[in-house]
Amino acid sequence: MEKRVVFRSAWLPYALLAPQIAVTIVFFFWPAVQGAWFSFQLQDPFGLHTQFVGLQNFEALFASEHYLASFRTTAVFSVLVAFFGLAISLVLATMADRVLRGALAYKTLLIWPYAVAPAVAGVLWAFLFAPSIGVVTYVLKRLGIDWNWIIHGDQAMLLVVIASVWKQISYNFLFFLAGLQSIPRSLIEAAAIDGAGPGRRFWTIVFPLLSPTTFFLLVVNIVYAFFDTFGVIDATTQGGPAQATQILVYKVYYDGVKAADLGGSSAQSVILMFIVIALTALQFRFVERRVQY
Amino acid sequence: MVENRPGLTALSHAVLILGVLAVAFPLYVTFVASTLRIEDIMSVPMPLLPGDQLVANYSQVLAAGTTTGSKAPVSQMLFNSLVMALGIAIGKITISIIASFAIVYFRFPLRNFFFWMIFVTLMLPVEVRIIPTFKVVSDLGMLNSYVGLTLPLIASATATFLFRQFFLTVPDELAEAARMDGAGPMRFFWDVLLPLSKTSIAALFVIQFIYGWNQYLWPLLITGEESMYTVVIGINRMIVGGDAANEWNLVMATALLAMLPPALVVILMQRWFVKGLVETEK
Numbered sequence: 001m002e003k004r005v006v007f008r009s010a011w012l013p014y015a016l017l018a019p020q021i022a023v024t025i026v027f028f029f030w031p032a033v034q035g036a037w038f039s040f041q042l043q044d045p046f047g048l049h050t051q052f053v054g055l056q057n058f059e060a061l062f063a064s065e066h067y068l069a070s071f072r073t074t075a076v077f078s079v080l081v082a083f084f085g086l087a088i089s090l091v092l093a094t095m096a097d098r099v100l101r102g103a104l105a106y107k108t109l110l111i112w113p114y115a116v117a118p119a120v121a122g123v124l125w126a127f128l129f130a131p132s133i134g135v136v137t138y139v140l141k142r143l144g145i146d147w148n149w150i151i152h153g154d155q156a157m158l159l160v161v162i163a164s165v166w167k168q169i170s171y172n173f174l175f176f177l178a179g180l181q182s183i184p185r186s187l188i189e190a191a192a193i194d195g196a197g198p199g200r201r202f203w204t205i206v207f208p209l210l211s212p213t214t215f216f217l218l219v220v221n222i223v224y225a226f227f228d229t230f231g232v233i234d235a236t237t238q239g240g241p242a243q244a245t246q247i248l249v250y251k252v253y254y255d256g257v258k259a260a261d262l263g264g265s266s267a268q269s270v271i272l273m274f275i276v277i278a279l280t281a282l283q284f285r286f287v288e289r290r291v292q293y
Numbered sequence: 294m295v296e297n298r299p300g301l302t303a304l305s306h307a308v309l310i311l312g313v314l315a316v317a318f319p320l321y322v323t324f325v326a327s328t329l330r331i332e333d334i335m336s337v338p339m340p341l342l343p344g345d346q347l348v349a350n351y352s353q354v355l356a357a358g359t360t361t362g363s364k365a366p367v368s369q370m371l372f373n374s375l376v377m378a379l380g381i382a383i384g385k386i387t388i389s390i391i392a393s394f395a396i397v398y399f400r401f402p403l404r405n406f407f408f409w410m411i412f413v414t415l416m417l418p419v420e421v422r423i424i425p426t427f428k429v430v431s432d433l434g435m436l437n438s439y440v441g442l443t444l445p446l447i448a449s450a451t452a453t454f455l456f457r458q459f460f461l462t463v464p465d466e467l468a469e470a471a472r473m474d475g476a477g478p479m480r481f482f483w484d485v486l487l488p489l490s491k492t493s494i495a496a497l498f499v500i501q502f503i504y505g506w507n508q509y510l511w512p513l514l515i516t517g518e519e520s521m522y523t524v525v526i527g528i529n530r531m532i533v534g535g536d537a538a539n540e541w542n543l544v545m546a547t548a549l550l551a552m553l554p555p556a557l558v559v560i561l562m563q564r565w566f567v568k569g570l571v572e573t574e575k
Contacts (some may be wrong), residue, residue: 003461005468006400007478016395017407019388021450027445028414031425038425093303094313108560109313114570117507117525117556120548123532124319127326127541135322138338155403169316171570178571192296208359226419231509235529249420253510264422268536273420280416 036142038266057267074247078225080161085168085221093176117230125163153244155187156237160245172217174266179213189214248272318367327546350546359543365519365529369548370527374506377523379533380443381505382498394482397460407522415450419511427514437521452497459493499562503555524551
């Protein structure tokens with residue numbers, strides 16, 4: 001879509017674009033190019049010598065058991081976060097769409113976790129589940145469960161999944177609610193007159209019509225699990241125990257900042273960049289389809 | 294409501310109440326913990342009713358942080374977070390709105406090139422270019438400064454898109470009329486476009502304020518000095534060791550202070566928040 005009426009000026013549009021473009025070049029493109037360049041180099045730990053090594057950093061990564069394990073961890077983590085995040089918020093949104101009384105109150109009480117920083121969400125849940133003093137730990141121990149996420153990798157994973165899902169439910173809930181409210185009432189009424197019960201109406205009418213929203217949220221949640229959960233993990237498990245919760249982004253940070261392996265970390269960044277590009281492309285393809293819907 | 298099924302309605306309320314309680318539970322425990330003495334928290338299980346240390350704990354963290362861990366006052370951190378959140382929100386909105394104005398209302402060489410340049414930044418979140426961006430900011434001497442905290446995060450493709458979408462829906466007749474009356478482009482921008490964009494600006498402000506307030510990785514990298522910590526980083530610095538080593542009552546008081554401003558923004562500006570969320574994401 002283009003404007004018919006435009007203004008004419010030889011310099012004004014450039015001046016208006018200048019701040020945005022300047023920030024983009026200095027803080028996006030320049031670092032991205034540098035990062036790509038670092039990924040082909042090998043640095044000694046003190047940063048005194050660099051050597052061009054071609055694709056060696058990438059080869060080393062894919063030969064490294066730790067890196068492949070981090071891929072698997074990320075896959076498990078994002079599938080769990082996306083599945084539970086979507087399932088719980090869909091149930092809540094469907095119920096909130098049904099009730100008339102108190103709908104606004106429920107909405108307000110469910111959306112506030114959106115405002116909580118991922119790192120803070122991590123701290124809150126780490127406190128509830130703290131191995132020696134946590135309130136939930138106490139209950140679990142009374143039930144005979146040996147809860148200590150500092151030692152058990154699967155419990156650490158469960159903790160970061162719970163904290164990440166908790167923070168993301170509000171977002172998914174709002175989108176599902178908006179999606180549900182845009183489904184024409186007449187369709188549902190017609191099905192009800194034909195004798196379809198609430199369960200059947202949900203699975204044969206509501207759920208299929210909601211699929212664009214669901215797909216959109218699926219992509220958003222995977223991106224969220226890949227990148228935004230850095231704070232959750234750094235504030236709780238820091239990738240541990242024994243890398244059980246070391247997702248890809250955390251490994252980039254750990255190798256680059258803590259272990260000072262510039263080449264290896266940059267190569268990981270480049271791989272992540274490709275993953276983001278793929279996810280963004282997926283999202284945009286879908287957006288075009290949603291416009292038709 | 295299609296039909297009246299009292300049983301199902303009751304079930305819906307039950308599920309929603311359960312959901313609200315589950316979502317609120319961590320917040321409640323945080324609040325309770327922030328009103329207790331550290332000894333109360335250590336005596337497992339900690340009480341689930343508020344104690345009497347509310348004023349003592351909050352004035353302690355606001356004035357002087359924790360007693361054993363980081364001693365940076367939380368009031369300074371809250372101020373830093375506020376500067377960062379406002380800087381990012383206002384900066385993003387300002388540079389995006391003028392950039393989209395140029396892209397929509399002018400025809401000039403390289404227009405599409407610039408548009409794509411902004412578009413591509415969507416694919417470069419700060420998490421994937423951590424170290425090189427840190428190097429650039431460090432070379433520019435921006436470590437431990439407000440400029441370093443905000444400037445690298447204010448380029449935003451989403452904000453530019455939102456304004457572009459909105460400008461495209463503004464009737465052409467308005468620009469035509471303005472031109473006929475002899476108004477230049479900037480006059481049109483100030484007197485017509487900006488007032489029309491108020492809702493979009495409010496919506497974007499809410500989203501970007503929360504985004505800025507909740508930043509973690511970036512401030513973690515570039516704030517080495519205690520006086521520049523944002524409150525989210527401050528909490529991280531207060532947690533020094535295992536369960537027993539932390540002053541959880543003070544950590545929880547700080548966590549609550551860190552949640553309060555963005556939560557208030559979300560709840561008080563709910564209408565714009567929902568609009569901003571739904572529109573920036575499409």
